[in-house]
Amino acid sequence: MSGFACRHSLPKSQNLDLRTMAGQKVRTRFAPSPTGYLHVGGLRTALYNYLFAKRMNGDFVIRIEDTDQSRRVEDAEKNLISTLEWAGIIADESPIHGGNYGPYVQSQRLxxxxxxxxxxxxxxxxxxxxxxxxxxxxxxxxxxxxxxxxxxxxxxxxxxxxxxxxxxxxxxxxxxxxxxxxxxxxxxxxxxxxxxxxxxxxxxxxxxxxxxxxxKSDGFPTYHFASVIDDHLMEFTHIIRGEEWLPSMPKHLLLYEFFGWEPPKFAHLPLLLNPDRSKLSKRQGDVAVEDYMRKGYSNEAIVNFVALLGWNEGEGSEQEVFSMDELISKFSLERVGKAGAVFNVEKLSWLEKQYIKTRPIEKIVEGIKPVLQAKLAEFSPEMSVERISSDDYLGKVVELMRERVNFEHEFVTFSSYFFFEPESYEAEAVAKRWTPEVPALIQEFAELLEASDDFTAENIEAQLKAFVAPKGLKPAVLIHPLRIAASGVSFGPSLYHMLEVLGKEAVLRRIRRAIERIEAPVA
RNA sequence: GGCCCCAUCGACUAGUGGUUAGGUCAUCACCCUUUCAAGGUGGUAGCACGGGUUCGAAUCCCGUUGGGGUCACCA
CATH class of the missing domain: 3.90.800.10 (Glutamyl-tRNA Synthetase; Domain 3)
Known part of the structure; x- marks a missing residue:
């Protein structure tokens, strides 16, 4: 056989990732083309590149592959980088951060x-x-x-x-x-x-x-050519990219051979898949990171989720929730699987909930405050704006709601009765709970509440039980109507705590209003 | 179709020759309970198939099947 055999081998090592390369600093890159949004698959590729680089104390760089003029989208480059930063992936070198290996935009390297x-x-x-x-x-x-x-x-x-x-x-x-x-x-x-x-x-x-x-005939290089040259000139040590590039490996390797360059190490990541196991695509759901941001998923949850799609800690670990720092300290390419992974939104949502449950209250308050204030300006709230937009009040609402909310923005939508009087009463709940004897009963209990100075959850509970027991009734006959009167809906946090947070004045007002407005079902 | 990659519950995965095949999401049941959640307990559910190798294969080899990717002056 004539010609040359082009053989580039890596020693098979148990600790391939951790082997320090003869004093060479690890450098990885994410090289998107600026065609619009950041694809979740792209996010994962960027993340793995970032994690690997950081784990190895190396540099992570962003290079823009805009060699196809016809596909160029305005501002895409900026969006890409800012979305990555939102996710916590900060480049050491990029078109906007600069660096010693620039320019980082291929159209500037013609x-x-x-x-x-x-x-x-x-x-x-x-x-x-x-x-x-x-x-x-x-x-x-x-x-x-x-x-x-x-x-x-x-x-x-x-x-x-x-x-x-x-x-x-x-x-x-x-x-x-x-x-x-x-x-x-x-x-x-x-x-x-x-x-x-x-x-x-x-x-x-x-x-x-x-x-x-x-x-190409327009004087621009193709991806294959430009990326090989740049990867070499920018001195990347590891190329971590999607599996869809595997078939073009020989072309790239041949180019290294032609130039007499030593190729970097390559790692081809398994693909992210649609539920039908085809390559994740727009047709079958959301693929842009921005789509998920818009829906209210947090950067923590998305990064955590995407990290787990193809990588796991192994060694019997049962950890599901990882911070970026943990990912950096635990990530290794050896633990990346070979098979494609279906992008399963349900698990993402579960992760989001985990983060909501553990996120510091102040942080949530800070996040929802602007949204809430806009809403308060639009509709006039029942209680004083100073009170209900105070960190103290919002903190209490968050505390009560955090286990029943799927997204941070739901703190505002699901909790509207903490700020506004109920405009209507859930029909089904009324039909079931607002029995003919309720108005008189609730009226009597309201008078009791009014006479009391101690409007705390414990005391309200004690009062309610003491009120109901001599009548031979169960607390439930009053609990449910009270909830309806106070919130208008049948689901929500612990009633007593809800009433406490709302405050005596608002609760009494709402009870009165409910008695007036709710028609008792015909017995 | 050629080439390449891949194959453990519905999904994400642990597992690297000897395990009752483990965990998480989802799902189901029960418990807790004033609603909704959350939480707790338990359950259903998986090694694609066929040959080898071996005392012994989810694990190693070969083949089959299946799935995917890729075959542009797109990346």
């Missing part, structure tokens, strides 16, 4: 790619191709019809590189200024091999690889 392309051309590892897209398409159809592998037919491969095109023809086209692309010349029958940090050894046969376009 001359670099041109220079390296010239080198490839000179070394006869690449060649000009003047085939039009129509020709290529025609060729593709023809091959498809013959059940052949659609592949470039090497029409413009020069004679001196083993093709059929005379040098003179190429020169003529060039002189005419005809549009062209530059293609890499893939050696015919060699084996390209590497060791993936997650998947182990993988081998490809060069015969199945197309002569990939390196430079």
């Amino acid at each position: 001359s670099i790619y041109r220079d390296y392309c010239t080198r490839l051309l000179e070394d006869k590892n690449a060649y000009y191709c003047f085939s039009t897209s129509e020709e290529l398409e025609e060729n593709r159809q023809l091959q498809l019809k013959q059940a052949l592998q659609p592949k470039y037919n090497r029409k413009w491969l020069p004679e001196e590189m083993g093709g059929n095109m005379p040098e003179s023809e190429i020169k003529k086209k060039l002189d005419e200024g005809a549009p062209y692309v530059v293609r890499m010349k893939v050696p015919d029958y060699i084996s390209v091999w590497f060791e993936d940090m997650i998947r182990g050894p993988i081998e490809f046969d060069s015969a199945t690889i197309d002569d990939q376009v390196l430079m």
Whole structure:
């Protein structure tokens, strides 16, 4: 067999991640194209790159791959970076943070790619191709019809590189200024091999690889070309990216070989999947991190959740909730699985609840205050704004509601009766609980409350029980109507605590109002 | 279709030759209970299949099946 075998191997080590690379600082990157929003799969890729870099005391950088002008979206780059920062993923180097390896935007590195392309051309590892897209398409159809592998037919491969095109023809086209692309010349029958940090050894046969376009006719490089050059020049030690890049590995490896560069280590992450196990896509639900932000998921929950999709601590660990710092200290590529993972929103929601239950009250108050204040301005509240927008009052509401809320914003929506009088009374609950004897009963109890100075949960409870017992009634006959009168709904926190927080004045007013407004069901 | 990757409960996963196959979400039942939650207890549910290797395979090898990715002047 002629040609060269291109073999890049990594020693198989138990501690692949932790092996310090001969004094070399670990550098990883996230290289999105600015086509709009941040995909949750992209978030996970960025996260793993970040975690790995930080775990190894290395640097994490963001590079923007905008070599496709037609797909450029305004502000996408800024959004991408700010969404990552929201998630707690802060780059050491990026277009906006700067760094010593810039520019970090590929469209600003065009001359670099041109220079390296010239080198490839000179070394006869690449060649000009003047085939039009129509020709290529025609060729593709023809091959498809013959059940052949659609592949470039090497029409413009020069004679001196083993093709059929005379040098003179190429020169003529060039002189005419005809549009062209530059293609890499893939050696015919060699084996390209590497060791993936997650998947182990993988081998490809060069015969199945197309002569990939390196430079497009608009003078921009293709992804394959630009990323290899940048990954080398920016001195990344580890390339951690999605599994969808696995099939283009041989092209990339060949480029490293052409340039005589030592390739970095590669780790191809399993894909994030739709419920039907296809690649996570927009069609089957939300895929943008922004979508989840909008729904009210917190950065903590999303990061935690996405981290667990493909990675686990192992060794019998049963921990489900991880902070970013814990993730950094525990993450390792060895513990990343090979199989795709379905993005299961239910578990995300469960995680969100876990965070709501443990988040410091002050922090929640701080988060809901602006929303609440806007609402208070819009509708006039029942009680004094000073009181109900005080940290003290809000803290009490949060304390009562935190175990019954799914998102932080629900503290405002589910708790509206802590700020506004109920506008209506839940019909079903009224039908079931507001029996004909209730108005008189509740009226009598209200008078009792009014006469008392101690409006605490304990005392209200004691009063209610003492009130109801001699009548031979169960507390429930009063508890439910009181809840309806005070909140208008049948679900909520502990009644006594709810009443205490609402305060005597508001509670009495609401009871009176309920008696007036609720029609007792006909017995 | 070619090439490549993958395969433990419905979902996320632990497991690296000997386990009653463990945990979490979801689900079901019960308990707690003034509602709704939360919490507690328990249950249903899984090694895709077939061959090997071995005293012994979820674990190692091969094949089959299934799923996915990728085959652009998109990334």
